[in-house]
Amino acid sequence: MTPAAQILTTLRAAEHGVSSSDLCQKLKISRAAVWSHIESLRDAGFEIIASPHRGYQLISSPEQLIAEDLLSRLAGKILIGRRIQTLQTTSSTNDEIEKAAQTGEAEGLVVFAESQNQGRGRLGRKWSSPTGRGLWFSVLLRPALTANECTQLTAAAAVSLVRAIRQSTGVHAGIKWPNDIQIKGRKVAGILTEMSAEIDHVRHVILGIGIDVNQTASDFTGELSGIATSLKLALGKAVDRAQLAEQILRELDADYDRILNRQFPSIAEEWAGHCTTIGKEVIVDIGPRRISGRAEALDESGALLIRTQHGRMERVIGGDVTLTK
Amino acid sequence: MTPAAQILTTLRAAEHGVSSSDLCQKLKISRAAVWSHIESLRDAGFEIIASPHRGYQLISSPEQLIAEDLLSRLAGKILIGRRIQTLQTTSSTNDEIEKAAQTGEAEGLVVFAESQNQGRGRLGRKWSSPTGRGLWFSVLLRPALTANECTQLTAAAAVSLVRAIRQSTGVHAGIKWPNDIQIKGRKVAGILTEMSAEIDHVRHVILGIGIDVNQTASDFTGELSGIATSLKLALGKAVDRAQLAEQILRELDADYDRILNRQFPSIAEEWAGHCTTIGKEVIVDIGPRRISGRAEALDESGALLIRTQHGRMERVIGGDVTLTK
Numbered sequence: 224m225t226p227a228a229q230i231l232t233t234l235r236a237a238e239h240g241v242s243s244s245d246l247c248q249k250l251k252i253s254r255a256a257v258w259s260h261i262e263s264l265r266d267a268g269f270e271i272i273a274s275p276h277r278g279y280q281l282i283s284s285p286e287q288l289i290a291e292d293l294l295s296r297l298a299g300k301i302l303i304g305r306r307i308q309t310l311q312t313t314s315s316t317n318d319e320i321e322k323a324a325q326t327g328e329a330e331g332l333v334v335f336a337e338s339q340n341q342g343r344g345r346l347g348r349k350w351s352s353p354t355g356r357g358l359w360f361s362v363l364l365r366p367a368l369t370a371n372e373c374t375q376l377t378a379a380a381a382v383s384l385v386r387a388i389r390q391s392t393g394v395h396a397g398i399k400w401p402n403d404i405q406i407k408g409r410k411v412a413g414i415l416t417e418m419s420a421e422i423d424h425v426r427h428v429i430l431g432i433g434i435d436v437n438q439t440a441s442d443f444t445g446e447l448s449g450i451a452t453s454l455k456l457a458l459g460k461a462v463d464r465a466q467l468a469e470q471i472l473r474e475l476d477a478d479y480d481r482i483l484n485r486q487f488p489s490i491a492e493e494w495a496g497h498c499t500t501i502g503k504e505v506i507v508d509i510g511p512r513r514i515s516g517r518a519e520a521l522d523e524s525g526a527l528l529i530r531t532q533h534g535r536m537e538r539v540i541g542g543d544v545t546l547t548k
Numbered sequence: 549m550t551p552a553a554q555i556l557t558t559l560r561a562a563e564h565g566v567s568s569s570d571l572c573q574k575l576k577i578s579r580a581a582v583w584s585h586i587e588s589l590r591d592a593g594f595e596i597i598a599s600p601h602r603g604y605q606l607i608s609s610p611e612q613l614i615a616e617d618l619l620s621r622l623a624g625k626i627l628i629g630r631r632i633q634t635l636q637t638t639s640s641t642n643d644e645i646e647k648a649a650q651t652g653e654a655e656g657l658v659v660f661a662e663s664q665n666q667g668r669g670r671l672g673r674k675w676s677s678p679t680g681r682g683l684w685f686s687v688l689l690r691p692a693l694t695a696n697e698c699t700q701l702t703a704a705a706a707v708s709l710v711r712a713i714r715q716s717t718g719v720h721a722g723i724k725w726p727n728d729i730q731i732k733g734r735k736v737a738g739i740l741t742e743m744s745a746e747i748d749h750v751r752h753v754i755l756g757i758g759i760d761v762n763q764t765a766s767d768f769t770g771e772l773s774g775i776a777t778s779l780k781l782a783l784g785k786a787v788d789r790a791q792l793a794e795q796i797l798r799e800l801d802a803d804y805d806r807i808l809n810r811q812f813p814s815i816a817e818e819w820a821g822h823c824t825t826i827g828k829e830v831i832v833d834i835g836p837r838r839i840s841g842r843a844e845a846l847d848e849s850g851a852l853l854i855r856t857q858h859g860r861m862e863r864v865i866g867g868d869v870t871l872t873k
Contacts, residue, residue: 345746367835369865370695370698373695376747377747416746416747418746419744420745421742422741423670424866
């Protein structure tokens with residue numbers, strides 16, 4: 224962590240404030256250096272007050288996502304988020320991770336952007352990412368999994384999102400298979416998992432996540448009207464994006480650990496508990512092919528098992544799902 | 549096809565030569581244009597004689613691989629090789645295809661290079677690609693397969709190579725699972741299959757192939773000594789690379805068609821017939837994991853089934869195989 228991130232971590236951990244001399248001692252830097260870092264943090268939008276008795280106190284954090292701030296919240300104890308970049312704008316955070324992956328970046332890098340001008344969803348679809356309203360970010364992973372097993376990562380990310388949203392906001396979201404997070408039937412978040420692999424060796428996986436956080440109803444126009452929602456709309460008040468981001472990275476980190484430790488069955492169980500698709504009559508369109516039947520369960524690889532009208536069990540790992548009842 | 553490729557196709561198809569006026573008529577170009585193309589072909593190393601009675605005759609083709617020449621041999625009737633590039637040198641032909649894929653190139657592009665300065669094998673290993681001695685090339689595919697099913701493409705490429713080598717040279721090569729082509733226990737060719745995918749949607753697959761064609765014993769030094777061979781060494785004479793390339797592209801095209809038409813079982817059967825691994829006691833090292841037992845069969849996805857000493861059947865889709873007996 225940088226000195227600025229260490230200062231933020233220390234201020235957050237302190238109940239009543241931290242004296243300048245405590246900061247000097249802790250960071251092993253001079254009083255002037257502490258002062259200079261505090262000033263930079265204030266310039267970045269952190270409200271930090273200083274009083275003779277209590278020392279420095281962190282009152283509030285800026286609206287803008289700041290890498291130092293996120294790193295300070297995670298306090299360096301996790302793999303996913305060991306390195307964080309926050310950009311104002313980019314084509315797509317998945318593109319940023321792809322570039323980093325190709326230059327040999329280790330796993331755990333997370334890139335956030337305040338806006339994406341070519342944000343994308345599954346199958347090359349457009350993803351709307353208005354400035355500052357959501358969390359648009361991507362994670363670089365280099366799991367020792369086969370290409371086939373990587374389906375597990377999408378399921379893991381989905382349960383991470385559901386848990387983090389509930390813990391940060393109290394909102395209970397559900398999962399529409401394979402990768403939509405919904406609130407009352409409206410999409411609030413999506414996951415785009417991309418990978419680069421040899422047949423028997425995955426080079427890297429990019430977990431791209433988009434969450435509609437603080438949009439108002441008027442932000443969802445056109446084709447999004449009626450099918451999309453935000454956490455703010457569900458909750459009736461704005462959500463602290465940095466706090467939510469912190470919680471999501473913690474949950475992702477924990478679930479990635481479960482995957483690598485071959486605990487996918489426990490994730491699949493949790494997933495099924497949140498899934499609004501299981502038990503429903505569905506139509507799945509996979510390219511030109513259409514399968515209809517009852518969504519029965521998730522198999523050990525994250526695929527959806529559908530019992531067709533003819534009683535046959537079909538295993539599908541992708542496609543568009545429509546509930547028919 | 550370009551006029552030059554059309555001229556080559558016409559000259560190859562003619563038993564006794566083609567008159568200038570026939571070429572004019574066929575290509576719908578002037579006599580001067582025909583002459584100019586013939587001159588360009590001669591400059592490129594094609595030996596074309598002209599006689600008053602017989603017209604133009606193609607006597608020989610250059611050593612160098614030339615895209616026009618390969619296109620003319622395939623005569624435009626196939627998907628794999630519908631577009632061909634021949635480069636003098638590149639980092640790796642897989643890199644060239646990756647760049648083309650990212651700019652939206654359609655499937656079927658094939659890139660050959662006379663030499664690669666960063667040729668690679670599986671798992672990031674170096675692949676030696678000396679100038680003009682082998683066939684180093686890559687194919688862009690965009691199959692409607694899942695990431696898991698793409699294993700089939702490596703198996704298909706292996707049977708294509710074995711067939712093409714036999715048809716072009718009479719040499720019987722075998723397959724060492726998963727992707728080595730061997731002659732009498734020495735490696736003569738390798739396949740590196742790379743893919744870019746979403747979880748439920750393969751964007752593109754790059755089939756990279758390297759074949760040791762005209763190396764002599766002194767070309768295989770150091771770690772290659774004793775484990776690698778060339779078709780020339782096996783056959784006792786040099787092999788026409790362009791003719792072999794043509795045959796390989798034809799076979800790849802046919803086998804790709806079989807895969808897309810869900811005829812993988814017939815490929816798996818052919819594969820098993822050529823496989824020198826099946827029926828042998830093997831050790832497979834997959835990262836830190838080691839499986840030993842008898843290689844029994846290839847399953848429907850191209851994975852190797854190994855019966856361990858404890859009687860359990862293990863399914864492996866990658867790793868390094870060592871024969872133990």
